[in-house]
Amino acid sequence: MTESPNLVAFTPERLETVKEIIARYPEGRQKSALLPVLHVAQEQWGWLSSEVMDYVAGILNIKPVEVYEVATFYTMYHLDPVGTHVIEYCRTGPCCLMGGEDVYGHLKKKLGIEAGETTADGKFTLKEVECLAACGWGPVFQIREQFYMNLTNEKVDQIIEDLSK
């Protein structure tokens, strides 16, 4: 984010969504909206800069530090800029039993990056995550809301090629 803080704002549609979320909780409990609102923010900006977190704090009428402590605790929130497609692959036991380590090795080689890195063209970010509750369909990775299951090297090639178009 390069904009100054006052330029950070939800789109009108997202602001509506945020208002609906806040209205779900009892009076005075608007802080409960923090996790869902951070998801909406990440949907808009791709990651959570401190400007975005301060803006969310203002909307929920809580202290910025209350947002920082939550954003840094939960692993789904990106605290640095990410590529267009964030590939979150499951590194936990059951996926590894099904050949996950080989498939992820292939994925890294194909993209030329390691976990935590973004390709030079800004298209792909690789992120290692823990169990995604899809163990029977492993190896698994997730790109945004979509699960890609029973991965093989060939499937990985296909997915990356489709997303590169």
Added chain:
Amino acid sequence: MARKILTEHINVPGIETFDVYRKQGGYTAVEKAIKTMTPEEVVEEAKKSGVRGRGGAGFPMGMKWGFLAKPEGVPRYLVCNADESEPGTFKDHHLMKSIPHLLIEGMIISSFALGANKSFIYVRGELMYVIRILEKAIAEAKAQGFLGKNILGSGYDLELVVQPGGGAYICGEETALLESLEGKRGNPRNKPPFPAVKGLYQSPTVVNNVESISNMPWIINNGGDAYAQIGIGRSTGTKLISASGHIQKPGVYEIELGVSVDEFLNSDEYCGGIRKGHYLKALVAGGSSVPILPANLITKTAAGEDRLMTYESLSDGGFATGTMLGSGGFIVFDETACIVRNTWNFSRFYHHESCGQCSPCREGTGWMEKVLHRIEHGHGSMHDIDLLVDISKKIEGNTICPLGDAAAWPVASAIRHFRDEFVWHITHPHEATQPGAVYMGEMVLG
């Protein structure tokens, strides 16, 4: 075919929609409960059913409901724990995405029983697509008068809110979940006070797992006694088992509690046996945190009796020769699996997921991961094995929440049953670090 309570209609085309679910008899239990029963009578049926917490703890749900404090003028909350994150467990994911109305119907009945007017379903944030499915189903149910104000003209009001998590295993622990739902870090709370007295927003709260709550429509339609007749002893009803690893047919299966482990593992109705050309080496029966069992203790107990899929039979022999049913995360290992590598993998998971609040867990999980890493990568010493056992004992029982135990048990049990494999890694670092190398007694695979 075994009796199905949760998954009977799961493959009916369109079952995710209100109309199809309704045609299959859906929401009749809500009508029965709200129109013809008192909340106390609903609680009574839950108690009679004997259904136990399906998230892993196995605590009787009806009894938990009975602990709920009911001070005048204070709201009460029901929170459904859909933060399914225990490695090897994916049953709630499957249930919610396939037949969302079953959980919603269960939530309405359970909320009515507890006198809650606002209830939450806390779903792990990675399942955003499932959250959208649930929200759509809730909107349908509301449009049909099963949610919202004055449900079915009874005067009972209920709002259902679906809350996404942010990616944290610890939030499956109920007090961490409540902290998270209040918009905070998922640090488990000290107990007492228990959530039944001071839970969400310091109000009396019940937290139940997805599968537990999803049993309620059947229990109301058929009676708690009928439910209790299924299963064996105190393991009543059915259980969803998430089967993964080296088996022919991974997936989610509903079993009647009491089916033998041998049948579940080998029959075509369930896992279909170990993948072709391989044989069974080890099993984690109830999610990554429960003790791992070696092949000789899986289908038979130490006493030589058939091992059954029940809370009691799986824990027969205690941790020396038994394990736990836990969440029903059934992870099968064939002879190609390296126990040291898998233990390191699980240990890394618990280190990553420790909330950092209690020193034994925050520090101990890190040490265990580090020591296991060096053994797996050929830099271990014999002293490391005892060191691991020592650390695991110092974590176990010394933390606010059970994550410490969950981290300690897989390590302690792997060493208990597969010590030779750890020793071999230490005495044969060159062989052990070859890709795919696995110690198999006198032989080495890979």
